[in-house]
Amino acid sequence: MMLAVSTPFGSSPEIERHATRWRANDTIARIWRKDPTVWSDPPVPEIADRLGWLDTHSTSRGLVEQISTLHTTAVSMGISDLVLCGMGGSSLAAEVFAATLPLAEGSPRLTVVDSTHPDTVRAVTSDTDPATTWYIIASKSGETIETMSLYRHFWEQASRALADPGSHFIAITDPDTSLQTIAADRSFRATLLADRDVGGRYSALTAFGLVPAGLIGADVTTLIDAAGGVAAQCGPDTPLEENPGFCAGVLMAESARSGMDKAHIIASSPTGAVGIWIEQLIAESTGKQGVGIIPIDGGPRIDGSQFSMLVGIGSAPVDDADIRITVAHPHDVAGMMFVLEFATAVAGEVLGINPFDQPDVQMAKRLAGQAMHGELDPIGLDPTNVTETVWVESLKRILAERPTSYISIQAYIPQTPENTSCLDALRWALSEITGAYVTIGFGPRFLHSTGQLHKGGPPGGVYLQITEDTGSDLGVPGTGYTFNDLIAAQASGDRAALADRGRPVVAVDLGFARDQGLREMLEQVRGMTQD
Incomplete structure (x- = not known):
């Protein structure tokens, strides 16, 4: 395994100060004893x-x-194909592994379906x-509405084509x-039970x-070994000033406290896709109680910004990154994941928040249900058609x-x-x-990733929601709703949740002509002027 974490600050005053405090409180040993009072x-x-x-x-070796x-x-x-239906922590690590690790000869390819858009569902069905x-x-939970709606759809498709559809299904869920x-009733090929004591965004190595x-042919033992090696570096026998998870977590948290609350992730080969996983880990763990670290996955660098720190990841991370994570081998992505999980837990302690809950996610789910x-009362938040200029004027005003x-x-x-x-x-x-920094999220996927941060994290965000007419209905078998209903409700629910938290939302609808509408949006934005 070749993974290294470094910063240009060496042993910074912040690291020294928190290391002294942690040693006095025996914090690192308490974490490894799983002491929740940390x-x-x-x-x-x-x-x-x-x-x-x-x-x-250690515990995942039993899965090998x-x-x-x-x-x-x-x-x-x-x-030839694996179709993974899952949201957030149930799918993002798998997506990163598929993009990072070579596909073994003869192995099936992986397609992740974490959208309720009917066009997406139809495309995967057709392909x-x-x-x-x-x-x-x-x-x-075994009850995620997006996942179970997708299950109902693909079960119907398989049942029509196969005499024994259950043999083509695998369940991954918590016990009971x-x-x-x-899965038992329908004779799934396999049911793999996850650890109840591991939250979704920390479940990459489960x-x-x-x-x-x-299933795509990755060496699972090598992945686990990579994580185990880094776990030892983050353990109680390593001086805190040399603990990569501790140092990275302290620097991210103290940067956020000082106003540098953006963590701009610049990822490159072999780990160019890791940003989607890091987004959820950092945003959902730290974005609450009005504080947090805002992950920025790629996009333009704002040189000289006083509001961001750079996190460089890859075989040759950018030289001027504040935190550099060097990943020499694709399987070392698992070690990188453990380091960042540990760093995020450390950042939660430094910021004084619980990095394992997501208190504002439930509101959007409840409002989507309404x-x-x-x-649900739209409270004046209905989207404006892209052909009108109202939305861009609203954005300029905000x-x-x-x-x-x-x-x-x-x-x-x-x-x-x-x-x-x-x-x-x-x-x-x-x-x-x-x-300003600009992030991109596809709905409803981002609701299980950065959605917590948007409602509970630092103020100052502006939210540009884009919807469209989803066309002909695609029903969800065995229910009274369609995928069209579901994605529309999720967009409405999130608009209402953001408004309830006092977060400014500009909603624009593309109508039926998505490509034309996106081009029109771009033209209108390019025509904006700042007073």
Whole structure:
């Protein structure tokens, strides 16, 4: 394993100060004893039962043989595709592994479905054949509405095509969930149970990340070993000033305290895709109680910014990064993940928040449920058609009225290369005009990633929500709703949740002509002027 973490500050005053405090309180040993009072005394829920991530490099070894057997079976059966239905922590690590690790010869390719947009669901359905596809249904709670809606759809497709559809399904969930029951009742090929004591965003090295990785032919043991090696570096026997997780966590938290609350992630080969996973880890863990660290995944650098620190990751991280994580081998991505999990837990302690809960996520879910039943008051937040100039005038007014910390583009459209390219152009234009950092999130995916930060984190964000007419209905089998209903309700619910928190939202609708609408948005943004 070749992974190194360094900073240009050496042993900074902040690191020395917190190291002295931690030694006096025996904090590092208490963390490894899984003492929840490190973050809250008295302990509160979602700390004491969320510290299992500390030893996943040991506990997950029991999965290796079962994963290997599944991979061998998939190859022998000629399985060409894996469709992973999951949200947030149930899918992001798997997506990073698939983008980072080489696909072993003869192994199936992985497609992650974490969207409720009917066009996305139709595209995956069209591109895969149930006879040569395995479907991985991943949900910690076993009740995630997006995941279970996708399961219902793909189960119907498989049932129409196969005599034994259950043999093409794998469940990953916590013990005693409704998904475990469904898997047993419908004779799924396998059910892999996750550790109850590991929260979703810390679950990369559990079944949620390792099963998909193993099924594409990755060496799961090497991944676990990489994490184990770094865990030792973060352990109680390492001086705090040499502990990579401690040093990175202190620097991120103290930077946020001083006003440098952006962590701009510049990732390169072999770990160019890690930003999507880091976003959730940092945003959902620290963005609460009006404080937090705002992760910026890629996008334009704002040189000389007093509000951000650079996090460089890859085989040759950018030289001027404040935190440099050197990853020499693709499998060392697992070690990088453990370092950042530990750093995030450290940052939570320094910031005085619980890094394991997500107190503002439930509101958006509740309001989306009201929208599904027609019970949500739109309170003047209905989107403006892109052909009108009202939305861009609203955006200009909001930007002129208050200091802008960052702009969040929230697009409830399919995450295709073409749409990503259009949104990236919009991002660069907004950043150039405003001088602010701009993030991109596809809905509803980002609700399980950065959504907590948007509602509970530092003020100063401006939220640009993009919706569209999703076309002909695609029903969710066995329910009274469609995927169209679901994604529309999720957008409405999040608008209302942001408004409830006093966060400024500008909502624009592309109508039926998505490509034209995105081009029109870009033209209107380029025409903006700042007073």
